[in-house]
Amino acid sequence: MAPQTRAFRPPTACWLYDAMKFVADTDTTGDIIHRFYHEQLQIDNGVLEPSLGAMDKFVTWSDNPGLVLSYFDASQLPEGQLARQYTICDNFFHSAYGGSFLNHQYVAAAQAPRWNQPIPAGFQSSWDAGARALNDSNLTIDGKYVINTTYGSQAPHPANVTADKLLLPVNNVDPSRSDYEATIGDRMDDAKVSWKWYSGGWDDAVAGHADPLFQFHHQPFAYFAKYAPLKADGTPNPTTTGAGAHLQDEKKFLADISSQQLPAVSFVKPLGPDNEHPGYASLQRGQQHVADLVTAVKNSPYWKDTVIIITYDENGGRWDHVQPPNKQDGWGLGTRVPTLVVSRFSEGGKVDSTANETVSILKLIERRFDLKPVAGRDADSSVNDLTESLRLDVDD
Numbered sequence: 001m002a003p004q005t006r007a008f009r010p011p012t013a014c015w016l017y018d019a020m021k022f023v024a025d026t027d028t029t030g031d032i033i034h035r036f037y038h039e040q041l042q043i044d045n046g047v048l049e050p051s052l053g054a055m056d057k058f059v060t061w062s063d064n065p066g067l068v069l070s071y072f073d074a075s076q077l078p079e080g081q082l083a084r085q086y087t088i089c090d091n092f093f094h095s096a097y098g099g100s101f102l103n104h105q106y107v108a109a110a111q112a113p114r115w116n117q118p119i120p121a122g123f124q125s126s127w128d129a130g131a132r133a134l135n136d137s138n139l140t141i142d143g144k145y146v147i148n149t150t151y152g153s154q155a156p157h158p159a160n161v162t163a164d165k166l167l168l169p170v171n172n173v174d175p176s177r178s179d180y181e182a183t184i185g186d187r188m189d190d191a192k193v194s195w196k197w198y199s200g201g202w203d204d205a206v207a208g209h210a211d212p213l214f215q216f217h218h219q220p221f222a223y224f225a226k227y228a229p230l231k232a233d234g235t236p237n238p239t240t241t242g243a244g245a246h247l248q249d250e251k252k253f254l255a256d257i258s259s260q261q262l263p264a265v266s267f268v269k270p271l272g273p274d275n276e277h278p279g280y281a282s283l284q285r286g287q288q289h290v291a292d293l294v295t296a297v298k299n300s301p302y303w304k305d306t307v308i309i310i311t312y313d314e315n316g317g318r319w320d321h322v323q324p325p326n327k328q329d330g331w332g333l334g335t336r337v338p339t340l341v342v343s344r345f346s347e348g349g350k351v352d353s354t355a356n357e358t359v360s361i362l363k364l365i366e367r368r369f370d371l372k373p374v375a376g377r378d379a380d381s382s383v384n385d386l387t388e389s390l391r392l393d394v395d396d
Contacts, residue, residue, distance in 0.1 A: 032317030200271025213272025
């Protein structure tokens with residue numbers, strides 16, 4: 001459970017420090033809390049309590065305030081070099097408040113999954129406005145939606161999680177039921193658009209011996225009934241994880257490039273050591289991993305008609321001076337995250353300040369393949385689709 005803290009009025013000015021003066025880009029740092037209700041309080045947008053001024057409570061609502069005002073200058077790192085060659089979006093926000101679990105769900109379904117089962121003790125969040133005491137747990141304050149790290153019952157999950165705390169399969173197979181939630185995968189399936197989710201360490205996780213840094217909650221499609229990775233007896237489901245199926249190990253991504261079997265849409269999720277997450281991964285290794293994947297695409301026939309979006313699931317709890325737009329649906333936006341658009345259709349060295357968010361990636365897919373929206377967020381006409389970062393008139 002997150003620490004219970006009391007707010008104070010911050011100074012009128014903030015000073016940031018370059019963490020690379022103290023931490024090498026090959027080292028790790030401590031983590032910083034980044035959860036659903038904490039971020040609302042950090043941003044201080046008036047959702048939970050009256051606002052004192054936007055973006056002014058990151059230190060207050062943190063479990064590692066020493067890192068909140070730090071930054072890393074990545075201009076000389078591998079992704080920084082890509083930014084110089086292609087387009088960087090400096091007004092791109094993660095779609096949902098909080099951390100990795102919920103923002104991965106937004107990548108797949110543009111909404112939070114519902115909790116339609118008994119609520120275990122301690123699972124429901126609470127907020128005492130008078131005492132300013134927060135319990136930022138797995139579910140929303142009303143207990144209806146899953147917001148923070150929760151594992152799925154049909155997917156690989158940590159062995160020590162009891163069955164009552166596992167999310168039952170999300171219904172994306174029966175639209176007649178009230179609990180139906182579609183994914184972008186369903187939309188592509190219906191339109192016969194090929195796609196795969198490539199995840200580092202996936203094969204080992206499905207086989208029951210996951211890498212210690214495999215992130216179970218970073219696999220959003222595995223939570224949905226149609227894409228169940230495991231059968232009822234706990235063995236791998238060949239329909240969803242076998243050769244040619246949607247859910248694949250990341251090592252298959254390079255193999256599919258080499259054999260020219262890459263689908264129309266690819267999602268690539270690195271294993272923990274390659275994902276730059278504070279606490280267990282370094283910047284240098286993660287950024288080099290991304291750069292290597294980009295190089296593999298550039299050196300293939302796919303480069304001539306491919307757009308690569310490189311982004312992050314959430315900001316990790318660090319302060320930022322740009323206030324996110326406050327969506328009226330109550331789910332976000334969260335703070336800015338770095339995003340690169342790498343393609344021969346993107347302009348070299350360009351900074352695109354168009355407002356975009358995680359779900360903009362879904363909207364780009366929907367526009368490209370003429371798909372209908374998945375949920376309310378991507379149906380919102382005010383959400384852009386990243387095409388401002390592209391030169392769509394480039395000749396072959």
